Amino acid sequence: MNWFRKLYNWVLSWAETKYGITVLFLLAFAESVFFPIPPDVLLIALALGASSKAFKYAFTCTLGSVLGAFLGYAIGNLAWLTSAGEFSSFANFFFNNVPGFSIELYENIKILFTNWDFWVIFTAGFTPIPYKVFTITAGAFNINLGMFALASIVSRGARFFLIAWLIWKFGPSIKSFINKYFNLLALSFTIFLIGGFVLIKYII
Numbered sequence: 001m002n003w004f005r006k007l008y009n010w011v012l013s014w015a016e017t018k019y020g021i022t023v024l025f026l027l028a029f030a031e032s033v034f035f036p037i038p039p040d041v042l043l044i045a046l047a048l049g050a051s052s053k054a055f056k057y058a059f060t061c062t063l064g065s066v067l068g069a070f071l072g073y074a075i076g077n078l079a080w081l082t083s084a085g086e087f088s089s090f091a092n093f094f095f096n097n098v099p100g101f102s103i104e105l106y107e108n109i110k111i112l113f114t115n116w117d118f119w120v121i122f123t124a125g126f127t128p129i130p131y132k133v134f135t136i137t138a139g140a141f142n143i144n145l146g147m148f149a150l151a152s153i154v155s156r157g158a159r160f161f162l163i164a165w166l167i168w169k170f171g172p173s174i175k176s177f178i179n180k181y182f183n184l185l186a187l188s189f190t191i192f193l194i195g196g197f198v199l200i201k202y203i204i
Helices: 002-015 020-031 040-051 049-079 089-097 103-116 118-126 132-142 145-204
Strands: none
Touching: 002 040, 020 040, 020 049, 020 118, 020 145, 040 049, 040 145, 049 089, 049 132, 103 118, 103 132, 118 132, 118 145, 132 145
């Protein structure tokens, strides 16, 4: 995984340049489609360097991520399957070369979309689950675009603005907490949130 560490460090290096916010937007956009490094890495570094701009960085990150999600959706909807219903050469390229993609995962996600729709996108957007896998499969399964957009905006915005708020509120002291526990807490919160709606559904 040496290549991953080098890529990670390369992403971080942009925080020390005047192009940081531009790269943050591009990174968030690309991560929604194929890039393996989450934008949180650069978002945290930029916000720590200028906490007064933390929410501006969060907005930039959210905008890039949601726009990238629409590209991922379009790829899945237009280029993922052939007219015969088989995987296209483009889809096979993703399965073979993009980390996090596999045919087995694709089929499992199809079942999740059938049962949970909005919550699948929300969970992928708010937690550390690879978001790109779900943006593309949402298009491939022709998930309602309005619902997809709403879930993407809410989940991505909630994640990035929460990180920005923590840094704005607590400063550098919160960095180690975010790195160690944020993803776990985000996943736990999502599980409890969905569990609550499921419980209400069955009680009512």
